[in-house]
Amino acid sequence: MKTALAAIALLVAAVVLYLKIPTLHLHMLHPWPVYALLAAALAAALKSDAHRALKLPVVALSALVGILFVGYHESYSRIEMPEMTVQIGDPFPDFTLPTSHGATFSSGSLRGQSRALYIFYRGDW
Numbered sequence: 376m377k378t379a380l381a382a383i384a385l386l387v388a389a390v391v392l393y394l395k396i397p398t399l400h401l402h403m404l405h406p407w408p409v410y411a412l413l414a415a416a417l418a419a420a421l422k423s424d425a426h427r428a429l430k431l432p433v434v435a436l437s438a439l440v441g442i443l444f445v446g447y448h449e450s451y452s453r454i455e456m457p458e459m460t461v462q463i464g465d466p467f468p469d470f471t472l473p474t475s476h477g478a479t480f481s482s483g484s485l486r487g488q489s490r491a492l493y494i495f496y497r498g499d500w
Contacts, residue, residue: 379425385416413441
């Protein structure tokens with residue numbers, strides 16, 4: 376029974392670590408610590424002497440979560456990132472974006488002003 380609880384704890388730890396990867400600045404393409412926790416959870420579940428009604432769901436869930444994480448990261452790693460064409464000292468490119476109030480903002484409207492501060496907030500991911 377203790378190994379089944381350990382497997383569940385390792386599985387929960389893997390999911391929590393996976394969700395915290397961006398804030399912990401771990402490598403996003405292949406989070407090996409998450410994979411290691413999932414492998415340990417699967418091994419603990421397989422070694423468990425718990426009743427089959429508890430052992431089977433933990434094994435299946437560990438395997439499913441592992442397959443989903445690995446599959447997501449394998450497809451994510453195949454995305455080609457565009458080459459950066461803006462260099463230090465280049466003028467800021469013009470753009471038009473919607474504001475939070477539904478209007479549009481054009482960066483060209485700030486041309487000629489002495490200073491402008493752009494803050495890009497990518498949201499609460």
